Amino acid sequence: MLQQLAKDICNLVFMDIEIPGLTAIEAASIVKAAYPDINVLLLTLNEKEQELTTVSAVTKEFEPDYVPPVSLSEFISQVYETALQSNLVAVNKVLAYFRKEKQVHQDPYGLSPREKEILRCLVNGDTYKQVADGCHISVGTVRSHIMNIYRKLDVNSRSNAIVKAMKEHLV
Numbered sequence: 001m002l003q004q005l006a007k008d009i010c011n012l013v014f015m016d017i018e019i020p021g022l023t024a025i026e027a028a029s030i031v032k033a034a035y036p037d038i039n040v041l042l043l044t045l046n047e048k049e050q051e052l053t054t055v056s057a058v059t060k061e062f063e064p065d066y067v068p069p070v071s072l073s074e075f076i077s078q079v080y081e082t083a084l085q086s087n088l089v090a091v092n093k094v095l096a097y098f099r100k101e102k103q104v105h106q107d108p109y110g111l112s113p114r115e116k117e118i119l120r121c122l123v124n125g126d127t128y129k130q131v132a133d134g135c136h137i138s139v140g141t142v143r144s145h146i147m148n149i150y151r152k153l154d155v156n157s158r159s160n161a162i163v164k165a166m167k168e169h170l171v
Contacts, residue, residue, distance in 0.1 A: 011037060011038055011039060012038065012039045012040075012041060013031055013038055013039070013040050013041065014041050014043055014076075015027060015031075015040060015041070015042050015043070016042075016043055016044055017042045017043065017044045024042050028040040028042060107170065109152045109153055109170070110152060111149065111170065114135070114145060115145055115148060115149050116170070117135060118135065118142060118145045118146065118149065119149055119161065119165050119170065119171050120165075120171040121134060121135070122146070122158060122161060122165075123162050123165055123166060123171055128142045128143065128146075146158075146161075149161055153165075
């Protein structure tokens with residue numbers, strides 16, 4: 001069974017309490033030791049109480065409860081639906097995160113990382129000389145980058161570039 005669990009992705013295992021050669025607790029403990037995140041549900045169609053009382057005496061995790069067979073199928077359906085819903089919620093959260101990340105980091109103007117860095121310096125109020133010193137480039141190179149930024153943003157001045165960068169959260 002452990003080899004099969006290694007192949008399958010699951011978080012719930014249904015086990016009959018009458019397992020040849022092992023007690024229900026031993027079998028459940030083996031599964032839990034190998035896969036701590038898996039929930040083990042011990043079931044039986046036999047109404048012998050002695051096995052159930054020994055299960056509950058060993059640990060508080062295992063609580064015996066009688067469920068009529070008709071309700072058992074409804075219970076399994078509810079477990080499945082709950083797991084499905086929680087998986088959908090998790091998937092939607094992950095997708096929303098990546099959509100948000102994509103929107104935040106999406107650059108519709110095609111600015112290079114260096115151009116973004118220089119634009120950030122302009123937004124911070126740095127002079128061309130301060131930008132050059134901070135980026136370890138010449139003032140001429142700063143001017144060249146700024147001209148490219150103006151062209152890509154379709155602006156004609158430093159102030160217009162700063163306003164557009166702030167409005168559109170480009171930096």
